[in-house]
Amino acid sequence: MSGQTVSLVMAGSGGAGVVTAGSLLLEAAARAGWYAYMTRSAGPQIRGGEAAVMLRLGTEPIASHDDRFHLLVGVDWQNVGRFAAEIPLGPDSLIIGDPGEGETPEVFTRSGAQQIALPMKALAKKVPDGRPNMVAFGAIAAMIGLTEDIVAGVLRDTLKRKGEEAIAASLAAFRAGVEAAADFPDVPRLPAGKPDTAERWSITGNEATGMGALRGGVRFVAAYPITPATEVLEWLAPALPKVGGVLVQAEDELASINQIIGGSYGGVPSLTATSGPGLALMTESLGLAVAAEVPIVVIDVMRVGPSTGIATKSEQADLNVAVYGLHGDAPHLVLAPNSVADCLFTTQWAVHLAESLQTPAIVLTDQAMGQARAVMPRSAAVSFIGQREKPAALEAGVQYKRYANTASGVSPMAIPGMAGGMYTADGLEHNETGTPSSQASDHQAQLDKRLRKLTGYNYGEHWADITGDEDADTAILTWGSSAGPAREALQRLRAAGHRVKLVAVRLISPVQPEKFAAALEGVERVLVVEQSHSGQFHRYLRAQYDLPRQVRALHHPGPLPVRPGAIVEHITQWS
Amino acid sequence: MDACVKQRDYTAKDYKSDVKPIWCPGCGDYSVLAAITRALASMQLAPENVAVVSGIGCSSRIPAYTSVYGFHGVHGRALPVATGLKIARPDLTVLVTGGDGDGFSIGGNHFLHACRRNVDLTYIVMDNQVYGMTKGQASPTTEPDWEGSKLTPDGAGIESFHPLVVALAAGANFIARCSSSDPNNVADIITQAIRHPGFSLVQVLSPCVTFRPEQQEWKHMVRTAVVDVTDDAARAARRLMTDDGFNVGKVLYKGDRPAYQPEPKGAAAVADLEADFAL
Ligand SMILES: Cc1ncc(C[n+]2csc(CCOP(=O)(O)OP(=O)(O)O)c2C)c(N)n1
Numbered sequence: 001m002s003g004q005t006v007s008l009v010m011a012g013s014g015g016a017g018v019v020t021a022g023s024l025l026l027e028a029a030a031r032a033g034w035y036a037y038m039t040r041s042a043g044p045q046i047r048g049g050e051a052a053v054m055l056r057l058g059t060e061p062i063a064s065h066d067d068r069f070h071l072l073v074g075v076d077w078q079n080v081g082r083f084a085a086e087i088p089l090g091p092d093s094l095i096i097g098d099p100g101e102g103e104t105p106e107v108f109t110r111s112g113a114q115q116i117a118l119p120m121k122a123l124a125k126k127v128p129d130g131r132p133n134m135v136a137f138g139a140i141a142a143m144i145g146l147t148e149d150i151v152a153g154v155l156r157d158t159l160k161r162k163g164e165e166a167i168a169a170s171l172a173a174f175r176a177g178v179e180a181a182a183d184f185p186d187v188p189r190l191p192a193g194k195p196d197t198a199e200r201w202s203i204t205g206n207e208a209t210g211m212g213a214l215r216g217g218v219r220f221v222a223a224y225p226i227t228p229a230t231e232v233l234e235w236l237a238p239a240l241p242k243v244g245g246v247l248v249q250a251e252d253e254l255a256s257i258n259q260i261i262g263g264s265y266g267g268v269p270s271l272t273a274t275s276g277p278g279l280a281l282m283t284e285s286l287g288l289a290v291a292a293e294v295p296i297v298v299i300d301v302m303r304v305g306p307s308t309g310i311a312t313k314s315e316q317a318d319l320n321v322a323v324y325g326l327h328g329d330a331p332h333l334v335l336a337p338n339s340v341a342d343c344l345f346t347t348q349w350a351v352h353l354a355e356s357l358q359t360p361a362i363v364l365t366d367q368a369m370g371q372a373r374a375v376m377p378r379s380a381a382v383s384f385i386g387q388r389e390k391p392a393a394l395e396a397g398v399q400y401k402r403y404a405n406t407a408s409g410v411s412p413m414a415i416p417g418m419a420g421g422m423y424t425a426d427g428l429e430h431n432e433t434g435t436p437s438s439q440a441s442d443h444q445a446q447l448d449k450r451l452r453k454l455t456g457y458n459y460g461e462h463w464a465d466i467t468g469d470e471d472a473d474t475a476i477l478t479w480g481s482s483a484g485p486a487r488e489a490l491q492r493l494r495a496a497g498h499r500v501k502l503v504a505v506r507l508i509s510p511v512q513p514e515k516f517a518a519a520l521e522g523v524e525r526v527l528v529v530e531q532s533h534s535g536q537f538h539r540y541l542r543a544q545y546d547l548p549r550q551v552r553a554l555h556h557p558g559p560l561p562v563r564p565g566a567i568v569e570h571i572t573q574w575s
Numbered sequence: 576m577d578a579c580v581k582q583r584d585y586t587a588k589d590y591k592s593d594v595k596p597i598w599c600p601g602c603g604d605y606s607v608l609a610a611i612t613r614a615l616a617s618m619q620l621a622p623e624n625v626a627v628v629s630g631i632g633c634s635s636r637i638p639a640y641t642s643v644y645g646f647h648g649v650h651g652r653a654l655p656v657a658t659g660l661k662i663a664r665p666d667l668t669v670l671v672t673g674g675d676g677d678g679f680s681i682g683g684n685h686f687l688h689a690c691r692r693n694v695d696l697t698y699i700v701m702d703n704q705v706y707g708m709t710k711g712q713a714s715p716t717t718e719p720d721w722e723g724s725k726l727t728p729d730g731a732g733i734e735s736f737h738p739l740v741v742a743l744a745a746g747a748n749f750i751a752r753c754s755s756s757d758p759n760n761v762a763d764i765i766t767q768a769i770r771h772p773g774f775s776l777v778q779v780l781s782p783c784v785t786f787r788p789e790q791q792e793w794k795h796m797v798r799t800a801v802v803d804v805t806d807d808a809a810r811a812a813r814r815l816m817t818d819d820g821f822n823v824g825k826v827l828y829k830g831d832r833p834a835y836q837p838e839p840k841g842a843a844a845v846a847d848l849e850a851d852f853a854l
């Protein structure tokens with residue numbers, strides 16, 4: 001992360017309003033011209049329960065959290081200690097607590113952070129309808145340099161429906177917080193009055209995924225709810241009909257994937273979104289889509305597994321099932337966005353690739369990225385639109401070969417309604433016309449063709465995002481949301497004089513051995529960074545690619561994210 | 576479509592492919608295939624606007640034997656494929672074909688929800704009370720004391736499933752039963768089922784001569800049901816609950832719940848949605 005940033009957490013029990021205050025803070029920071037990155041943590045309760053919002057604000061786009069938080073504000077401390085591992089603090093950090101709401105939990109004070117008292121509840125009581133979360137908001141705003149005129153504008157817009165009195169009460173409580181913070185110690189202040197005028201969006205990873213699907217041409221979605229993928233669907237449900245599409249809530253994941261196979265067979269680019277348990281259920285039908293050559297896109301917003309694991313927390317451990325979960329030899333696409341912004345690009349690209357290659361594409365995002373909200377530069381339009389090769393002319397009396405053994409491996413696909421193109425799509429092995437066949441030669445020919453269309457395709461430079469020094473001796477290899485902290489580590493390492501580069505792999509499968517080799521030319525050692533217990537990505541790279549002789553792996557399971565400092569430390573100590 | 580070209584008259588042969596069925600000689604499914612092609616011809620549906628979707632089983636092989644658009648998927652999932660196809664392409668006539676194992680065992684949940692969802696599909700189940708393709712195991716509709724399977728040598732021991740009663744309870748609006756021994760009647764019922772808006776279930780008793788040779792007797796056991804179609808679900812339920820399964824040749828229940836077909840509301844450009852995110 002170049003430029004200046006400030007990192008803060010607001011925590012409290014259910015009803016304390018920390019999520020509301022955090023969202024208002026994000027909105028105000030955005031209007032002040034800053035960029036932002038916000039994640040949330042919640043307890044296991046369905047509604048209510050403790051909650052924390054983690055925010056990082058800065059003068060440049062932000063893709064991950066910092067090593068430590070500058071500021072922790074506990075509106076109250078009930079059960080908030082459960083988040084301790086997710087809220088690293090240090091001696092330079094500040095903890096603001098309400099003395100009337102009990103002691104700051106020991107798990108936080110142990111960090112040596114300086115403690116400050118702010119009687120949020122008492123100050124809020126002095127204002128009619130005042131709430132402690134708004135007092136906290138005021139204190140934070142004052143400390144980081146957010147001006148009242150901007151906050152007033154945000155309150156007016158977001159509380160419009162609640163009426164003038166609610167706006168006035170919130171502003172008064174906010175002011176009480178500003179006043180109380182007058183002599184609080186400093187946290188990094190962001191430069192005021194220099195708004196970045198570039199067009200910016202406030203968007204979550206899951207929304208960006210939905211938008212990428214629409215930009216890619218998806219017009220049919222069927223899915224079954226599962227945390228944390230549901231938000232992709234909740235965004236798409238009202239959006240799809242506006243652009244002429246439909247969304248169906250299916251009875252289960254087996255139905256979801258088969259419904260989209262049906263929709264896509266009918267000629268409409270189709271998608272489903274799920275998380276680990278749902279992806280596991282879909283694997284048989286993914287094989288069907290491979291064999292029948294039906295383009296579909298499956299979004300897997302990964303969460304902690306195995307089994308139902310931890311539904312609300314993030315991990316990158318579905319790589320194995322996505323790559324290897326299908327039975328038989330079943331080449332297919334696996335892609336992974338590496339930031340909130342990239343959820344849009346990668347999903348759009350996945351639709352384009354699935355349609356072009358008539359095969360399923362699995363997109364691996366995760367809870368951290370999917371539910372994070374970013375204030376980011378507006379996503380530029382790219383020209384990937386689903387393109388499916390259709391037969392040019394269907395002649396009467398000439399047998400149409402749906403699975404013709406073409407040089408590229410892609411066979412023109414007739415769509416129901418096209419006269420003369422009638423064929424049966426089949427998951428059974430078949431010959432070129434689609435007639436079931438148990439002959440070895442047909443099996444071999446169709447297997448070759450399905451592989452060839454994937455390996456022979458030119459994926460251009462999108463297979464990975466490569467940044468850093470061209471003449472690097474060290475490379476960080478990573479994927480998905482671990483790329484955010486890795487990017488920040490790269491900047492710190494380069495600033496300290498290391499020659500490093502970062503390769504964030506977007507196209508997990510099929511592998512790109514030549515491009516990979518070119519990217520690592522001259523590199524003597526690589527550090528593989530990921531969020532899984534067994535090092536799935538590391539093992540996958542070892543199995544599929546030639547790696548330099550010196551390889552180290554930095555991996556731990558969810559839900560704790562990889563921190564930039566851990567990567568920096570690993571590389572600086574590796575000398 | 577070119578209005579100047581005279582529409583040709585389709586015959587049943589126009590809907591049949593030249594792929595030779597793998598079925599055993601005498602299998603009931605031959606006449607169901609014939610009935611389907613006859614029904615399509617009677618309606619003069621252009622073959623390119625018809626799709627037949629199936630799962631896995633002997634009966635599920637039907638799509639390859641037709642010359643309309645076909646989809647032969649995985650075991651138990653024909654109804655979801657057909658649901659997605661019909662919702663994405665409401666202009667098509669979509670038939671679903673399969674067996675009792677495919678539809679009521681592995682695909683049981685989809686069966687319930689297809690009845691409930693009421694998408695305009697025609698579901699033709701060839702019920703032979705056995706898993707034919709996997710060489711003769713008990714299916715959900717097999718009698719509990721049938722000892723013909725090596726997997727359940729003492730009989731399945733569990734009550735058989737009553738697909739029509741379950742379909743009624745789940746909300747199906749068109750329920751019929753017929754016998755493959757009367758292909759003309761099957762063709763007639765399928766035609767009515769296709770015309771019916773919404774989900775329609777056609778159970779066809781279709782003997783498996785190989786693993787249940789005694790079913791060859793079915794042609795002597797079936798009788799034309801002496802009832803008229805009812806739209807009274809309670810009456811239909813009573814009738815189906817007490818019925819021995821051999822009353823055939825009739826639509827037994829027909830309701831008028833509207834078919835489910837979500838309509839896209841607008842034709843906005845995708846770029847218009849960006850306003851959601853702009854600051
Ligand atoms: C997931 C899965 N499990 C099991 C099978 C094996 N299998 C193939 S067909 C079949 C049963 C078919 O019975 P039914 O649907 O009654 O059709 P029939 O062959 O009698 O017409 C089974 C169990 C399979 N193909 N896929």
Ligand code: SF4
Pocket residue numbers: 597598599601602603604633634703707708782783784785786
């Ligand atoms: S095994 Fe039975 S159901 Fe299958 S083809 Fe032979 S007779 Fe028909």
